[in-house]
Amino acid sequence: MQNKEEKEKQVLLKIIKQLIGVSAVLFVGIIILGVLLIFGAPDLSSKKPVITNTDEQKSEITPAIIDTIKYWKAPDESSLAANVSKALILYGKELVAHTADYFGVQGKVSRQATNGMNCQNCHLDAGTKIFGNNYSAVAATYPKYRARSGAVEDIYKRINDCFERSLNGKALAPDSKEMRAMAAYINWLGKEVPKGEKPAGSGLKDLAFLDRAADANLGNLVYTQKCLSCHQANGQGQWNANKTAYIYPPLWGEHSYNNGAGLYRISNFAKYVKYNMPLGVNHNNTQLTDEEAWDVAAFVNSKPRPKKDIAKDWPKIEEKPFDHPFGPFADGFSETQHKFGPFKPIKSKIDALQKNKEKAKKTT
Numbered sequence: 001m002q003n004k005e006e007k008e009k010q011v012l013l014k015i016i017k018q019l020i021g022v023s024a025v026l027f028v029g030i031i032i033l034g035v036l037l038i039f040g041a042p043d044l045s046s047k048k049p050v051i052t053n054t055d056e057q058k059s060e061i062t063p064a065i066i067d068t069i070k071y072w073k074a075p076d077e078s079s080l081a082a083n084v085s086k087a088l089i090l091y092g093k094e095l096v097a098h099t100a101d102y103f104g105v106q107g108k109v110s111r112q113a114t115n116g117m118n119c120q121n122c123h124l125d126a127g128t129k130i131f132g133n134n135y136s137a138v139a140a141t142y143p144k145y146r147a148r149s150g151a152v153e154d155i156y157k158r159i160n161d162c163f164e165r166s167l168n169g170k171a172l173a174p175d176s177k178e179m180r181a182m183a184a185y186i187n188w189l190g191k192e193v194p195k196g197e198k199p200a201g202s203g204l205k206d207l208a209f210l211d212r213a214a215d216a217n218l219g220n221l222v223y224t225q226k227c228l229s230c231h232q233a234n235g236q237g238q239w240n241a242n243k244t245a246y247i248y249p250p251l252w253g254e255h256s257y258n259n260g261a262g263l264y265r266i267s268n269f270a271k272y273v274k275y276n277m278p279l280g281v282n283h284n285n286t287q288l289t290d291e292e293a294w295d296v297a298a299f300v301n302s303k304p305r306p307k308k309d310i311a312k313d314w315p316k317i318e319e320k321p322f323d324h325p326f327g328p329f330a331d332g333f334s335e336t337q338h339k340f341g342p343f344k345p346i347k348s349k350i351d352a353l354q355k356n357k358e359k360a361k362k363t364t
């Protein structure tokens with residue numbers, strides 16, 4: 001009997017406990033309801049920004065490179081006073097941007113004087129893009145000694161270098177209106193740069209050497225995946241509808257730069273491409289790895305292209321750069337290694353020879 005009573009008591013206790021639990025939950029529920037009624041339900045839509053704030057999310061995934069360097073900026077055209085020199089400067093800019101219209105197949109100034117490319121194809125945004133082979137340092141550093149010619153070059157000679165090599169064409173007369181216009185434009189771009197200085201972001205951005213030779217076969221794969229859609233399978237680029245200028249410039253073949261051009265050195269090509277191609281990238285936002293840039297440079301610069309007589313280039317062979325691919329060389333490395341690398345050993349040999357030369361100079 002005692003047992004039965006005990007059991008009943010326990011059951012009763014259980015029921016009471018459950019009742020207390022339920023009413024506690026109800027009580028809390030009522031309080032919450034009350035609070036909601038008084039202060040209003042939280043606006044669910046206000047949660048949206050958290051979900052759609054993709055900019056913030058992106059920057060968490062791929063932190064933007066925080067670039068604190070103050071780069072050169074082209075002067076503002078609106079600051080040009082309306083006078084003769086303004087007209088000349090703007091004509092110079094037009095010639096840089098649309099060279100083919102003046103010197104190409106149907107050139108207004110002279111026909112077939114070039115391969116049909118524009119200066120701007122390689123000096124992006126009319127020579128103003130940061131690390132896009134811009135002209136910011138030219139006014140401040142020319143005339144200067146250049147080892148390729150072994151002579152002091154002024155800006156006219158330097159512009160003609162690109163005419164004869166990058167545009168595989170004929171030099172202009174230094175006193176022609178077109179030459180004066182391009183020089184005026186380039187000098188105006190760099191007018192605020194102190195004499196002798198290269199501003200941050202000028203020319204091309206340096207690229208680390210690989211430990212191996214650049215590989216044209218690997219470069220072929222890069223080309224197919226990342227370049228072919230615009231520059232075409234045959235590397236000839238794509239003409240506009242009238243065939244007067246290129247929409248996509250050629251990378252090799254008879255309309256491309258010749259073997260004496262700056263881009264024919266694979267370090268220049270790799271630097272240009274790493275920070276500027278595929279079209280739309282820049283130094284803060286690249287697509288190619290360093291290896292891809294070197295390999296595609298090796299691939300493109302192994303293709304046929306016009307030849308220039310460059311026997312007189314680099315008259316002092318000890319001044320040839322590490323990636324000039326034509327001997328004889330003072331450093332003892334082969335033409336193949338000078339063309340594809342590995343460049344580190346060549347560079348250290350050249351530096352060592354240079355040091356010895358300076359030492360010898362001091363002691364005599």
Ligand code: HEC
Binds near residue numbers: 120121138261263
């Ligand atoms: C196929 C590409 C290409 C084209 C087209 C081209 N250039 Fe160049 N240019 C280069 C490269 C690459 C360099 C840098 C070479 C080097 O440092 O060895 C350069 C250098 C220069 C420089 C010297 C820059 C400096 O800071 O020392 C000037 C000036 C120049 N080019 C003007 C022109 C003009 C004007 C045109 C058009 C008439 C032109 N270029 C067309 C590739 C090109």
Ligand code: HEC
Binds near residue numbers: 124263272
């Ligand atoms: C979306 C199209 C596009 C793609 C993809 C592209 N390019 Fe270009 N490339 C251009 C255009 C357009 C220019 C000329 C830029 C200008 O005039 O403003 C150019 C210029 C060049 C030049 C200098 C001019 C010349 O013809 O010598 C080189 C070198 C070059 N590209 C290499 C490459 C390489 C290598 C790749 C692949 C990694 C690549 N490009 C991918 C459109 C493209």
